[in-house]
Amino acid sequence: MKNWLITLVVGLCTCVAAFCAFYAMNSEPALHRAALEKDAMAWLRAEFHLDEAQLVAIKKQHDSYGVVCGQHCVAIIAAKGRAAPAAEIAALEKTCVEAMTGHFRQVATLMPPGEGERYLATVLPRIKDHGHEGVPNLRATP
Protein backbone atom coordinates (compact mmCIF):
# COMPACT_ATOMS: atom_id res chain seq x y z
CA MET A 1 0.00 0.00 0.00
CA LYS A 2 2.79 2.37 0.99
CA ASN A 3 4.75 1.56 -2.17
CA TRP A 4 1.65 2.03 -4.29
CA LEU A 5 1.22 5.50 -2.81
CA ILE A 6 4.88 6.28 -3.49
CA THR A 7 4.34 5.15 -7.09
CA LEU A 8 1.43 7.56 -7.39
CA VAL A 9 3.46 10.42 -5.93
CA VAL A 10 6.34 9.66 -8.31
CA GLY A 11 3.85 9.63 -11.19
CA LEU A 12 2.44 12.97 -10.10
CA CYS A 13 5.90 14.52 -9.84
CA THR A 14 6.78 13.17 -13.29
CA CYS A 15 3.57 14.66 -14.67
CA VAL A 16 4.37 18.09 -13.19
CA ALA A 17 7.95 17.93 -14.48
CA ALA A 18 6.77 16.98 -17.98
CA PHE A 19 4.19 19.79 -17.89
CA CYS A 20 6.83 22.37 -16.94
CA ALA A 21 9.32 21.12 -19.52
CA PHE A 22 6.85 21.12 -22.41
CA TYR A 23 5.33 24.42 -21.31
CA ALA A 24 8.78 26.00 -21.36
CA MET A 25 9.66 24.40 -24.72
CA ASN A 26 6.47 25.71 -26.35
CA SER A 27 6.54 29.14 -24.77
CA GLU A 28 7.82 32.31 -26.40
CA PRO A 29 9.40 34.42 -23.67
CA ALA A 30 9.88 37.46 -25.95
CA LEU A 31 6.20 37.36 -26.83
CA HIS A 32 5.17 37.03 -23.19
CA ARG A 33 7.34 40.02 -22.31
CA ALA A 34 5.84 42.05 -25.13
CA ALA A 35 2.32 41.12 -24.02
CA LEU A 36 3.10 41.98 -20.42
CA GLU A 37 4.51 45.37 -21.38
CA LYS A 38 1.84 45.86 -24.09
CA ASP A 39 4.72 46.56 -26.47
CA ALA A 40 3.52 45.94 -30.03
CA MET A 41 6.93 46.77 -31.51
CA ALA A 42 8.61 44.15 -29.35
CA TRP A 43 6.02 41.68 -30.59
CA LEU A 44 6.68 42.74 -34.18
CA ARG A 45 10.40 42.24 -33.71
CA ALA A 46 10.06 38.80 -32.11
CA GLU A 47 7.24 37.53 -34.29
CA PHE A 48 8.73 38.52 -37.64
CA HIS A 49 12.40 38.01 -36.73
CA LEU A 50 13.47 41.58 -37.40
CA ASP A 51 17.05 42.67 -36.95
CA GLU A 52 17.94 46.03 -35.46
CA ALA A 53 18.16 47.83 -38.83
CA GLN A 54 14.80 46.50 -39.98
CA LEU A 55 13.18 47.47 -36.69
CA VAL A 56 14.55 51.00 -36.92
CA ALA A 57 13.33 51.32 -40.52
CA ILE A 58 9.86 50.07 -39.55
CA LYS A 59 9.69 52.40 -36.55
CA LYS A 60 10.56 55.28 -38.86
CA GLN A 61 7.83 54.18 -41.25
CA HIS A 62 5.35 54.01 -38.38
CA ASP A 63 6.32 57.46 -37.18
CA SER A 64 5.77 59.02 -40.59
CA TYR A 65 2.49 57.18 -40.96
CA GLY A 66 1.48 58.45 -37.52
CA VAL A 67 1.17 61.96 -38.99
CA VAL A 68 -1.09 60.73 -41.80
CA CYS A 69 -3.07 58.63 -39.34
CA GLY A 70 -3.52 61.65 -37.07
CA GLN A 71 -4.92 63.67 -39.96
CA HIS A 72 -7.38 60.90 -40.79
CA CYS A 73 -8.30 60.67 -37.15
CA VAL A 74 -9.05 64.38 -36.92
CA ALA A 75 -11.07 64.31 -40.16
CA ILE A 76 -13.18 61.34 -39.09
CA ILE A 77 -13.82 62.69 -35.60
CA ALA A 78 -14.71 66.11 -37.00
CA ALA A 79 -17.09 64.57 -39.53
CA LYS A 80 -18.75 62.48 -36.84
CA GLY A 81 -18.86 65.49 -34.53
CA ARG A 82 -20.82 67.61 -36.99
CA ALA A 83 -23.02 64.66 -37.90
CA ALA A 84 -21.78 64.64 -41.49
CA PRO A 85 -23.62 62.48 -44.04
CA ALA A 86 -22.90 58.77 -43.76
CA ALA A 87 -21.42 58.79 -47.26
CA GLU A 88 -18.84 61.38 -46.26
CA ILE A 89 -17.85 59.45 -43.15
CA ALA A 90 -17.68 56.23 -45.17
CA ALA A 91 -15.44 57.97 -47.73
CA LEU A 92 -13.12 59.21 -44.98
CA GLU A 93 -12.97 55.73 -43.45
CA LYS A 94 -12.28 54.25 -46.86
CA THR A 95 -9.38 56.65 -47.26
CA CYS A 96 -8.16 55.62 -43.81
CA VAL A 97 -8.35 51.91 -44.67
CA GLU A 98 -6.54 52.44 -47.98
CA ALA A 99 -3.81 54.48 -46.31
CA MET A 100 -3.42 51.89 -43.58
CA THR A 101 -3.29 49.04 -46.08
CA GLY A 102 -0.65 50.91 -48.08
CA HIS A 103 1.33 51.53 -44.92
CA PHE A 104 1.23 47.88 -43.90
CA ARG A 105 2.35 46.84 -47.39
CA GLN A 106 5.28 49.24 -47.16
CA VAL A 107 6.19 47.85 -43.74
CA ALA A 108 6.04 44.33 -45.18
CA THR A 109 8.68 45.25 -47.77
CA LEU A 110 11.05 46.16 -44.94
CA MET A 111 10.79 42.71 -43.39
CA PRO A 112 12.92 39.63 -44.12
CA PRO A 113 11.84 37.53 -47.11
CA GLY A 114 8.81 35.44 -46.27
CA GLU A 115 8.02 37.36 -43.10
CA GLY A 116 6.41 40.20 -45.02
CA GLU A 117 3.73 37.89 -46.41
CA ARG A 118 3.10 36.46 -42.97
CA TYR A 119 2.87 39.98 -41.55
CA LEU A 120 0.31 40.99 -44.17
CA ALA A 121 -1.66 37.80 -43.52
CA THR A 122 -1.75 38.79 -39.86
CA VAL A 123 -2.61 42.48 -40.09
CA LEU A 124 -4.73 42.87 -43.23
CA PRO A 125 -7.66 40.70 -42.05
CA ARG A 126 -7.73 42.79 -38.88
CA ILE A 127 -8.34 45.95 -40.91
CA LYS A 128 -11.18 44.31 -42.82
CA ASP A 129 -12.70 42.90 -39.65
CA HIS A 130 -13.08 46.31 -38.08
CA GLY A 131 -16.57 47.76 -38.13
CA HIS A 132 -16.87 51.29 -39.45
CA GLU A 133 -18.49 52.47 -36.25
CA GLY A 134 -15.34 51.74 -34.29
CA VAL A 135 -15.05 50.53 -30.75
CA PRO A 136 -14.83 52.90 -27.82
CA ASN A 137 -11.36 53.43 -26.43
CA LEU A 138 -9.44 56.28 -24.93
CA ARG A 139 -6.54 56.25 -27.33
CA ALA A 140 -6.07 59.68 -28.87
CA THR A 141 -2.84 59.19 -30.76
CA PRO A 142 -1.64 56.33 -32.91
Next chain:
Amino acid sequence: MNLPEAPDSLSRILDAWRVAPPRSPRFRAGVWARIETLRKAPAWSDYARAHAGLVATVLAVSVLAGALTGRERARARVTTEKARLADSYVEAMDARFMRMP
Protein backbone atom coordinates in the same frame (compact mmCIF):
# COMPACT_ATOMS: atom_id res chain seq x y z
CA MET B 1 -24.60 0.29 46.29
CA ASN B 2 -24.63 -3.35 47.27
CA LEU B 3 -23.56 -5.83 44.64
CA PRO B 4 -25.23 -9.15 44.67
CA GLU B 5 -22.92 -11.77 46.16
CA ALA B 6 -21.47 -14.18 43.58
CA PRO B 7 -22.69 -17.70 43.96
CA ASP B 8 -20.21 -19.91 45.75
CA SER B 9 -19.93 -22.37 42.88
CA LEU B 10 -18.78 -19.68 40.41
CA SER B 11 -16.28 -18.36 42.91
CA ARG B 12 -14.87 -21.79 43.37
CA ILE B 13 -14.59 -22.38 39.63
CA LEU B 14 -12.86 -19.08 39.04
CA ASP B 15 -10.60 -19.74 41.98
CA ALA B 16 -9.57 -23.07 40.61
CA TRP B 17 -9.14 -21.83 37.02
CA ARG B 18 -5.56 -21.87 35.83
CA VAL B 19 -4.35 -21.04 32.34
CA ALA B 20 -1.54 -23.26 31.25
CA PRO B 21 -0.53 -22.36 27.66
CA PRO B 22 1.80 -24.82 26.00
CA ARG B 23 5.35 -23.61 26.13
CA SER B 24 6.76 -22.74 22.75
CA PRO B 25 10.51 -22.71 22.64
CA ARG B 26 10.42 -20.73 19.40
CA PHE B 27 8.04 -18.04 20.66
CA ARG B 28 10.70 -15.41 21.28
CA ALA B 29 12.51 -16.22 18.04
CA GLY B 30 9.20 -16.03 16.18
CA VAL B 31 8.44 -12.56 17.55
CA TRP B 32 11.87 -11.30 16.53
CA ALA B 33 11.52 -12.85 13.13
CA ARG B 34 8.23 -10.99 12.59
CA ILE B 35 9.78 -7.73 13.76
CA GLU B 36 12.69 -8.19 11.37
CA THR B 37 10.33 -8.97 8.48
CA LEU B 38 8.43 -5.74 9.06
CA ARG B 39 11.62 -3.78 9.48
CA LYS B 40 12.91 -5.08 6.17
CA ALA B 41 9.80 -4.10 4.15
CA PRO B 42 10.81 -3.94 0.48
CA ALA B 43 12.15 -0.54 -0.59
CA TRP B 44 10.28 1.26 -3.36
CA SER B 45 13.06 0.49 -5.80
CA ASP B 46 12.59 -3.22 -5.09
CA TYR B 47 8.84 -2.77 -5.42
CA ALA B 48 9.31 -0.94 -8.71
CA ARG B 49 11.53 -3.73 -10.01
CA ALA B 50 9.00 -6.33 -8.96
CA HIS B 51 6.14 -4.37 -10.59
CA ALA B 52 8.08 -2.90 -13.50
CA GLY B 53 5.16 -3.04 -15.91
CA LEU B 54 2.80 -1.18 -13.64
CA VAL B 55 5.35 1.47 -12.66
CA ALA B 56 6.38 1.98 -16.28
CA THR B 57 2.74 2.45 -17.26
CA VAL B 58 2.15 4.99 -14.49
CA LEU B 59 5.27 6.93 -15.51
CA ALA B 60 4.44 6.81 -19.22
CA VAL B 61 0.90 8.06 -18.63
CA SER B 62 2.21 10.81 -16.35
CA VAL B 63 4.79 12.00 -18.88
CA LEU B 64 2.25 11.92 -21.69
CA ALA B 65 -0.43 13.75 -19.72
CA GLY B 66 2.01 16.38 -18.44
CA ALA B 67 3.61 16.90 -21.85
CA LEU B 68 0.34 17.25 -23.75
CA THR B 69 -1.19 19.56 -21.15
CA GLY B 70 1.96 21.69 -20.94
CA ARG B 71 2.25 22.00 -24.71
CA GLU B 72 -1.40 22.87 -25.19
CA ARG B 73 -1.40 25.43 -22.37
CA ALA B 74 1.72 27.12 -23.75
CA ARG B 75 0.37 27.16 -27.31
CA ALA B 76 -2.97 28.54 -26.18
CA ARG B 77 -1.22 31.32 -24.30
CA VAL B 78 1.00 32.12 -27.29
CA THR B 79 -1.99 32.21 -29.65
CA THR B 80 -4.00 34.46 -27.34
CA GLU B 81 -1.14 36.87 -26.77
CA LYS B 82 -0.27 37.05 -30.47
CA ALA B 83 -3.86 37.83 -31.36
CA ARG B 84 -4.12 40.48 -28.64
CA LEU B 85 -0.85 42.15 -29.67
CA ALA B 86 -1.76 42.07 -33.36
CA ASP B 87 -5.16 43.61 -32.56
CA SER B 88 -3.66 46.39 -30.50
CA TYR B 89 -0.96 46.97 -33.14
CA VAL B 90 -3.52 47.44 -35.91
CA GLU B 91 -5.93 49.43 -33.74
CA ALA B 92 -3.13 51.80 -32.77
CA MET B 93 -2.87 52.80 -36.43
CA ASP B 94 -6.54 52.87 -37.22
CA ALA B 95 -7.97 56.36 -37.21
CA ARG B 96 -11.49 54.95 -37.14
CA PHE B 97 -10.93 53.83 -33.56
CA MET B 98 -9.57 57.03 -32.21
CA ARG B 99 -11.30 59.37 -29.84
CA MET B 100 -10.32 62.79 -28.66
CA PRO B 101 -9.22 62.81 -25.01
